[in-house]
Amino acid sequence: xxxxxxxxxxxxxxxxxxxxxxxxxxxxxxxxxxxxxxxxxxxxxxxxxxxxxxxxxxxxxxxxxxxxxxxxxxxxxxxxxxxxxxxxxxxxxxxxxxxxxxxxxxxxxxxxxxxxxxxxxxxxxxxxxxxxxxxxxxxxxxxxxxxxxxxxxxxxxxxxxxxxxxxxxxxxxxxxxxxxxxxxxxxxxxxxxxxxxxxxxxxxxxxxxxxxxxxxxxxxxxxxxxxxxxxxxxxxxxxxxxxxxxxxxxxxxxxxxxxxxxxxxxxxxxxxxxxxxxxxxxxxxxxxxxxxxxxxxxxxxxxxxxxxxxxxxxxxxxxxxxxxxxxxxxxxxxxxxxxxxxxxxxxxxxxxxxxxxxxxxxxxxxxxxxxxxxxxxxxxxxxxxxxxxxxxxxxxxxxxxxxxxxxx
Amino acid sequence: xxxxxxxxxxxxxxxxxxxxxxxxxxxxxxxxxxxxxxxxxxxxxxxxxxxxxxxxxxxxxxxxxxxxxxxxxxxxxxxxxxxxxxxxxxxxxxxxxxxxxxxxxxxxxxxxxxxxxxxxxxxxxxxxxxxxxxxxxxxxxxxxxxxxxxxxxxxxxxxxxxxxxxxxxxxxxxxxxxxxxxxxxxxxxxxxxxxxxxxxxxxxxxxxxxxxxxxxxxxxxxxxxxxxxxxxxxxxxxxxxxxxxxxxxxxxxxxxxxxxxxxxxxxxxxxxxxxxxxxxxxxxxxxxxxxxxxxxxxxxxxxxxxxxxxxxxxxxxxxxxxxxxxxxxxxxxxxxxxxxxxxxxxxxxxxxxxxxxxxxxxxxxxxxxxxxxxxxxxxxxxxxxxxxxxxxxxxxxxxxxxxxxxxx
Numbered sequence: 107x108x109x110x111x112x113x114x115x116x117x118x119x120x121x122x123x124x125x126x127x128x129x130x131x132x133x134x135x136x137x138x139x140x141x142x143x144x145x146x147x148x149x150x151x152x153x154x155x156x157x158x159x160x161x162x163x164x165x166x167x168x169x170x171x172x173x174x175x176x177x178x179x180x181x182x183x184x185x186x187x188x189x190x191x192x193x194x195x196x197x198x199x200x201x202x203x204x205x206x207x208x209x210x211x212x213x214x215x216x217x218x219x220x221x222x223x224x225x226x227x228x229x230x231x232x233x234x235x236x237x238x239x240x241x242x243x244x245x246x247x248x249x250x251x252x253x254x255x256x257x258x259x260x261x262x263x264x265x266x267x268x269x270x271x272x273x274x275x276x277x278x279x280x281x282x283x284x285x286x287x288x289x290x291x292x293x294x295x296x297x298x299x300x301x302x303x304x305x306x307x308x309x310x311x312x313x314x315x316x317x318x319x320x321x322x323x324x325x326x327x328x329x330x331x332x333x334x335x336x337x338x339x340x341x342x343x344x345x346x347x348x349x350x351x352x353x354x355x356x357x358x359x360x361x362x363x364x365x366x367x368x369x370x371x372x373x374x375x376x377x378x379x380x381x382x383x384x385x386x387x388x389x390x391x392x393x394x395x396x397x398x399x400x401x402x403x404x405x406x407x408x409x410x411x412x413x414x415x416x417x418x419x420x421x422x423x424x425x426x427x428x429x430x431x432x433x434x435x436x437x438x439x440x441x442x443x444x445x446x447x448x449x450x451x452x453x454x455x456x457x458x459x460x461x462x463x464x465x466x467x468x469x470x471x472x473x474x475x476x477x478x479x480x481x482x483x484x485x486x487x488x489x490x491x492x493x494x495x496x497x498x499x500x501x502x503x504x505x506x507x508x509x510x511x512x513x514x
Numbered sequence: 515x516x517x518x519x520x521x522x523x524x525x526x527x528x529x530x531x532x533x534x535x536x537x538x539x540x541x542x543x544x545x546x547x548x549x550x551x552x553x554x555x556x557x558x559x560x561x562x563x564x565x566x567x568x569x570x571x572x573x574x575x576x577x578x579x580x581x582x583x584x585x586x587x588x589x590x591x592x593x594x595x596x597x598x599x600x601x602x603x604x605x606x607x608x609x610x611x612x613x614x615x616x617x618x619x620x621x622x623x624x625x626x627x628x629x630x631x632x633x634x635x636x637x638x639x640x641x642x643x644x645x646x647x648x649x650x651x652x653x654x655x656x657x658x659x660x661x662x663x664x665x666x667x668x669x670x671x672x673x674x675x676x677x678x679x680x681x682x683x684x685x686x687x688x689x690x691x692x693x694x695x696x697x698x699x700x701x702x703x704x705x706x707x708x709x710x711x712x713x714x715x716x717x718x719x720x721x722x723x724x725x726x727x728x729x730x731x732x733x734x735x736x737x738x739x740x741x742x743x744x745x746x747x748x749x750x751x752x753x754x755x756x757x758x759x760x761x762x763x764x765x766x767x768x769x770x771x772x773x774x775x776x777x778x779x780x781x782x783x784x785x786x787x788x789x790x791x792x793x794x795x796x797x798x799x800x801x802x803x804x805x806x807x808x809x810x811x812x813x814x815x816x817x818x819x820x821x822x823x824x825x826x827x828x829x830x831x832x833x834x835x836x837x838x839x840x841x842x843x844x845x846x847x848x849x850x851x852x853x854x855x856x857x858x859x860x861x862x863x864x865x866x867x868x869x870x871x872x873x874x875x876x877x878x879x880x881x882x883x884x885x886x887x888x889x890x891x892x893x894x895x896x897x898x899x900x901x902x903x904x905x906x907x908x909x910x911x912x913x914x915x916x917x918x919x920x921x922x
Binding site: 416459462464506 | 597638837838842843872915
C-alpha cells in the first residue's frame with residue numbers, strides 16, 4: 107500500500123483544483139490577501155467551524171450554505187487582513203457578496219462558493235478591494251498556485267503551511283492536499299485558524315463530514331484546545347472526484363480517513379511550531395484520568411497556563427507550576443497520587459514526581475529537557491485509564507510584542 | 515460615625531498585636547523571609563483558602579488547625595522564598611514543625627499558631643533556616659514592625675501592602691489592620707496571594723468566618739478570579755478583643771463587615787496594581803447577564819484572555835478581542851444583542867458596540883481610553899439583569915521576564 111507525503115504539495119495537488127492569490131490592498135502591508143481555490147467540477151464538501159458564540163460573518167454564511175448545498179461546491183474565496191467579524195448585518199451582506207462575485211467571475215451560483223476571512227476583528231470589510239481582488243485573481247487560476255495560495259492566507263504566520271499525501275486505494279491512487287494558517291497561538295485565544303483540504307477522490311458529503319470532524323478533533327482541535335476558538339476558525343474539505351476513484355467501501359474509507367488524519371495533524375503541527383513568538387513546542391500528555399473529559403480539562407489547564415508557558419519560554423523546569431495547574435483544573439483528584447515525567451522524543455522520560463512528591467531527580471537533567479525546542483510533559487492522575495494529548499507552546503516576549511501591536 | 519483609613523497602618527495597628535521580620539536565608543536574595551504576627555492574648559480566627567486540589571502543606575495544616583481550634587489562636591508564622599507545596603509528607607511535617615517552633619518560642623500549644631508559605635513550589639522547605647529565623651525573630655516582636663512584616667512576606671511584589679481602618683462602633687472604637695502579598699498576576703495562575711487581617715474587636719469565630727468569606731469574594735476572589743487559585747493562597751483573620759469592644763449586635767456587625775470589605779478591597783487593589791509587569795489596571799464589568807454565574811464566566815474569560823491582555827499592554831483598543839472572548843466564554847448568548855463601552859473614571863463612557871455592531875465611535879477617542887493606566891470595560895449581554903465586576907491587568911514583556919526566570 108503506497109502512501110507518499112509530498113511536502114511541496116498543496117491544495118492544488120489533487121487533480122482538478124487550481125488557485126490564485128493576489129494583493130488586493132486589504133492588508134496594509136501590500137502582501138497577497140485575496141485567494142481563490144477552484145475546482146473544475148462540483149465537489150462534495152464539509153466544514154468544521156468555530157464554537158465561539160460570536161461567529162464571524164463568513165462562518166455564518168458557510169454554515170448556511172453547506173446546510174443547503176454540500177454536494178455542488180465549486181470553490182472557496184478567502185481574504186486575509188480583515189476577519190469580517192463583529193461587523194453586524196453589513197458584514198453578512200459582504201460575505202454573501204463575496205459568494206456572488208466569485209460566481210460571477212468563475213461561473214455557477216453564489217451558493218456554490220464558500221468564504222473565509224482572517225485578520226482584524228470589528229473593522230468593516232473593504233468590499234471594493236475584495237471585488238477588485240476577485241476580478242484580478244480569477245483569470246490567473248492555476249494548479250501551480252497552491253503554495254502562493256497558502257502564502258496569501260497568512261496573517262502573523264511566518265511561513266506558508268501546505269502539504270499533500272498520495273495514497274493507494276483498492277480503486278486506484280487518490281491525492282489529498284491542504285493548506286492552513288494560524289496565528290498559531292495554540293491557545294484559547296488562538297487567532298483565526300483556517301484550513302482548506304482538497305481531494306480528487308469521490309466521497310459522499312456525509313462521509314466527508316464524519317471524517318473531517320474526527321480528523322479535526324485529533325489535530326486542529328487538539329491545538330486550539332477544547333472549543334475555545336476564535337470568531338473565524340474554519341476547516342473546509344472539498345472532494346471533486348476528478349481522479350475517478352470512489353471512497354465507498356470500508357477499506358477505502360479507513361485508508362482515506364487515516365490519510366486525512368495524517369494531513370490534518372501535519373498541518374496542525376505546522377501551525378503550532380509557527381506560533382506567535384514560539385521557541386518551544388510541548389506535548390502535554392495526561393494519563394490515569396477517570397474520563398477523557400477529565401484528562402482534557404487537565405491538559406487544557408496546563409497547556410494554557412501563562413505561568414507554565416512562561417516557564418517553558420525560560421527553559422526553566424519549574425514543574426511545580428505544572429502540578430499547580432493540574433490542581434486548579436477543576437478535576438477532582440488526590441494530589442498524593444500524582445506523577446509527572448518530562449522527556450524528549452523516544453528517550454526514556456525523567457520522572458519528576460511520584461505519589462505527589464518530588465523524586466530525587468537531578469536538576470540538571472530536568473533543565474536539559476526544558477532546554478530542547480520540543481519535549482513532552484506527562485502527568486498521571488493515578489485515578490483511571492483515560493488519557494489525552496494536546497500540543498502547546500511557550501509564551502515569549504515576542505508573543506507579547508506581536509499581539510500588543512497587531513493592529514498598528 | 516467616624517471611619518478613618520490609616521494608609522501607614524498595618525496588621526499591628528490593632529491593639530495587642532506585634533510582629534517581627536528577619537532574614538533567615540530562605541530567599542536567595544538575603545532579604546527578610548521569616549515573619550511572625552503575634553497577639554498578646556487568644557484570638558478567634560477564620561481563614562479563606564485556595565480551592566486548588568493541589569494544596570500546599572501550610573494550607574492543609576491551617577485547615578486542620580482551624581477545624582479544631584478557631585478561638586484560641588495566638589499568632590501566624592510566615593515564610594517567603596519557599597511555598598512548601600508539592601512536598602509530600604515531609605512538607606506536612608515541616609509545616610507542623612513551624613507550629614511547634616512558634617509555640618516553643620512564643621508560648622502556648624502548637625495548634626495555637628497558623629502557618630503560611632510563599633515562594634517556589636516543589637522544593638523541600640529548609641526547615642533549619644526557618645527554625646533559626648523563628649529563634650531570631652521571636653525576641654524582636656514589636657507593634658512597630660507591621661510594615662516590616664508586610665515587606666517580609668513579599669516575593670515578586672515591588673512594594674509592601676498594608677493598611678488599617680479605625681471605625682466607631684456603638685460600643686467604642688475598633689481597629690482593623692492588614693497586610694497582603696501577591697505575585698499579582700490577577701490571573702488563574704496567580705502566584706500565591708497571602709493576607710493577614712487583624713482586629714482588636716471581639717468577634718465570634720462564626721461571624722469572622724461568614725464576614726471573611728463575603729469580604730474575600732468581593733476583593734481577593736474578584737482578582738484571583740473564580741477559584742482558580744495557587745497552591746498556597748490564604749487569607750487569615752484574627753480578632754483578639756484587646757480593645758474591649760464586642761461585635762455582637764446587628765449594627766456593629768454591619769459596620770464591622772463594611773470596614774472589613776473595604777480593607778480587603780483596598781489590599782486586593784494594591785495587589786492588582788503591583789501585579790507582575792503591570793502597567794494598566796482594567797475593571798471588567800459585565801452586565802445584562804441571565805445569572806451572576808454567567809456574568810462571572812464572561813468577565814473571567816475576558817480578564818484572563820492573553821489576546822485581550824496584550825492589547826491592554828499595547829494600549830490598543832482592539833475591542834474585537836473583547837467580544838471574541840465574550841463569545842468563547844461558554845455562556846449562551848446572542849451576538850446581535852451585545853453592547854460594549856469603555857471609559858475612564860466617572861467620565862461618560864464611550865460606546866463601541868451596539869446590537870453587536872460597531873458604533874461610529876472615533877478611533878482616537880477609544881485609543882485615548884486605552885492609553886490610561888486605569889480604565890473600565892463594560893460588556894452588556896442584553897439578556898438579563900445579573901452583573902459582576904472583576905479587576906484585571908495587562909500582560910507585558912516584564913510579566914514574561916519575571917516568570918520565565920523566577921526560579922533562576
